Amino acid sequence: MYTILIVDDEQLERQALRFIIEKQCPQIRVVGEAGDGANAIRLAAESKPDIVLMDIRMPEMNGLEAAKGIRALLPGVNILMLTAFDEFSYAKQALTVGAIDYLLKPVRPEELLKALGVVMDKIGIDRSRQEEEERLRQSVEAARPFIQMSFVYDLISGNIGGSATFQERSRFLGLRVDPHLALVVDVDDFKKLTVHSSELEKQMVKQKIYQVICQAVGDLAMVTPFGSDNVIILLGFAETVTAELAKQSAKKLAATIRETIQRSLSISITVGIGRYYEDSREVHKSYHEALNAQRQRFYLGDSQIIHIEDVPFLGDVPFHYPFQHERVLLDKVRCGDRKQAKQELRNLLEEIFATKTSIETVKACVLELLIVLSRSAVEGGADLERLTLLNLECISLLNRCTSRNEVETWLIGSLDQFLDNMLENRSSMNTRVINKACEYIVKNCQRNLPLEEVAQTVHLSPFYFSRLFKQEKGYNFVDFMTKVRLDKAKRMLQEPDYTVVRIAAEVGYQDASYFCRVFRQAMNMTPNQYRAENRRGETMLQEQKEHGKKLTT
Template sequence: MVKLMIVDDEQLERQALRLIIERNCPDIEVAGEAGDGVSAVQLAIALKPDIVIMDIRMPEMNGLHAAQSIKQLAPDTSIVMLTAFDEFAYAKQALQLGAMEYLLKPVRPEMLLQTLQTVMQRIREMSARRQEEARLREQIAAALPFIQMSFVYDLISGQITEMEHFKERAGFLGLQANPAVALVVDVDRFKELTRSASELEKQVFKQQIYRLVVQSAGKTALVTPFGSDSLVILLHFSGEKTQEEAKEYACRIAGSIQETVFRDMKVHITVGIGRCYEDPRDMYKSYHEALSAQRQRFYLGDHQIIHIEDVPFFQDSPFQYPFQYERTVMEKVRCGDRRAAKAALRELLQETFSHRSGLETVKAYVLELLIVLSRSAVEGGANLEQLTLLNFTCIQSLTDCATKEHIEQWMMEYVDHFMDNMLENRSSVNTRLINSACEYILKNFQRNILLEEVAQTVHLSPFYFSRLFKKEKGYNFADFVTRVRLERAKKLLQNQDYTVVRIASEVGYQDASYFCRAFRKACGMTPNQYRSDIARSREEKSKAAKMH
């Protein structure tokens, strides 16, 4: 029911308007009347009407001022101004102040009713728009963790290069300050801890770790899962800090996280910490530094907090690590592009060799790089157990390398081993991953399921998962979700007790009209036409059976 208020200093005019509205508009309740502008504002505050019919000429406060006050207090109130023919200039001013319509006095009933229908239609449209906005806000709230994950991923992979792009996305997430330091949290011996656990138990375990890390990191951090057993934390500061102050703060946060996780779950974690960068577009540098620091666990043991400046490899050299080359090599290995991977690897090694004189330092770096690339190979489809054995075997042969040329040759040979292993295993691995993703979709298609969410369940980046899905299935992720939903809808349409609105909701569409459009586009007919065809087919089969 729409609430309406009449404001006119002539009582007979108010009574006439009320009579016309009550006789012809059952959806409108005349909630109150006022005879002057001051009373109108006070009554509008109390009644909160949807529509106000307001005369312009009134004592004390005229209708224009009253309308302006009401719009300031209740912007969604629709105001219809009453004006005499010789006051048309006032009508134009009223429209500028926010009035929806105006009527010339004396008001003809048909014009009043037509105007009210127009206003009510606009009210319905605004209400529908608000409901849609509320629905979108709910969807965004549900998707916020995945939006945040995508934002962090793009930051640490160096894909955000424009400051305006960063500000827009950071503002959407409500960040009060720019990220400055990256931390990488890794659960020590995760595979051993979860070897006998079911997939559900593993996910619950990781969720418990995530919640504890978020709790310990506090509000000055973005925390997001990354990989099977890692978390990335981006810290920001309220004011400027020196490198030493940033290091001290990040180490304190890391210590708090370690203590909390061990106290509550008796689990050891290792935290790698990168340098502080003023420009958030440099977060990929801090991330790769944190990742390199965290990998020192290989030498130092479990349950460590390692800042990149405490790693001798980085501490003793002003050399700026060529992250861009490493990212390229990792991506090319993951994608199985052997030629491009080896070309990027040569550039990376050349850059590294030119800034490091100690052969043992180079070997330590190359061994670390081998571990990184083996992980990329596993993501690309290689067999983890086979590569683990390969890594242990290759350490001794690396020790025997006496020159940088021998080290480069050794590295190239093992990249070939990785790529060969990927080619042998990729087909079956890809099929298993996509089948697992499809099973997840089949169980969850009733809600607003996102590509990022499904990619996370199979531990792939959204971009790589999207490309792999299309390659394996022949169509993209969104098309598959639509097919699953419409196939389920076809089954539900066979039940005459289910309305189209209910079916749309049960297969994941909040908007029934959008569901109907998607159904018609895919099936060449509306849901009701499809239901009629089924009923007709059943009837024909029934008649044919009776004839025989």
């Protein structure tokens, strides 16, 4: 639907024009009529028509003047001028004031309809273009947070390009002021606070924090969520300021944000602040300073506001790794002494933390220590393959540690896992070793088999093998050898063709008399008595079977 305003000082002319339009152009609605230029401007402002059909020759304010006034109010309006043949010179002026066409009076209906058709086509094209522009505008507006995030990322990474590129992107985002200083806001122990929360609940908390920060900074900064629980603030200043004034303003802003979040959400935050840089393209330096300052929470604790200039330069602090504690620690791990190993580990970490070195250096040290501990655990009997998997899992957890307590808890927990694996694997490994030794003894019991030979087959020292054998089996090596030989002798005594002398030799006794003494001491009977008892038992068993058969028949 299109709307039109008819302007002519002759009422009959207006009525004729209205009749033609309403009769022949149902898609055009007449929204008003005016008999002079002043009323035309007033009605146009009220009804905002798509088309104005206006006579040039009118009293007081003519059509040209009225067209200028309407065009000033409605720049997109389409004006068709009506002029008499003898006023043709006015038609040229009409085009200069924004009329899209003119018609000669008296207007014939077909000419009017043709002109209106052209105007409607133009309006349709304009509307389509406006709708497309609106869709694009809405798309850009919807993507604005991502466009700003990209801009911020390029700023903090130092990849913003030249001054012209920076200014163009800044204007596109409509920034009131250019950024000169960075703040990094980090939620203290966010993962612990939300450990039992759903992902939706976590995102809602982050959104609330983001909203509080946006309200606090107003339009003087860009606020962008970054990483898992960080928010970056790139702060600008409406007027030129000194570095000291910028520092105090940033601290004041950080305090306001911290107190507001603590009061409204009961959440603790730490804010790192970088230096002020006059050239906004150097704000990436401020960001890295703010990040380093914020990481000093590792030593200072939670709920801090830390400006980089308030942090001692870490490069001036000499770092000496406490190797003396490490050596003692590794010895305790190899021996499986859990209590002493933990105590030495705490002593070592206390020495590392006392240097006040950067969190990156601390993590590098404890990561290397983790590897050394795992080697000691393997030397103590841990399963290398399982320990490798534990290491990979531990390393991923280390990246999430943000305080010294978290690092200490992480490393002691890793030590516990190593020791558990070592002791568990050592027990199963010992069982396998002794079982292998027992198999060797059974196969070779017919000859003189010294303990040293058996220990050598399982790659252990005779002393350690003897102690381990007693620990696993409950009796010593000699007792087990005797048991194996007698068990074999008892099986052979069940065969009538084997003499006692031969049996003694077969089970490792060259002296048959000594074999008989050993056998009698263990079984409370001689070998021949054992054979006779065994035969009687077999005879009785056979008789019982035959008796059972008779009963069944």
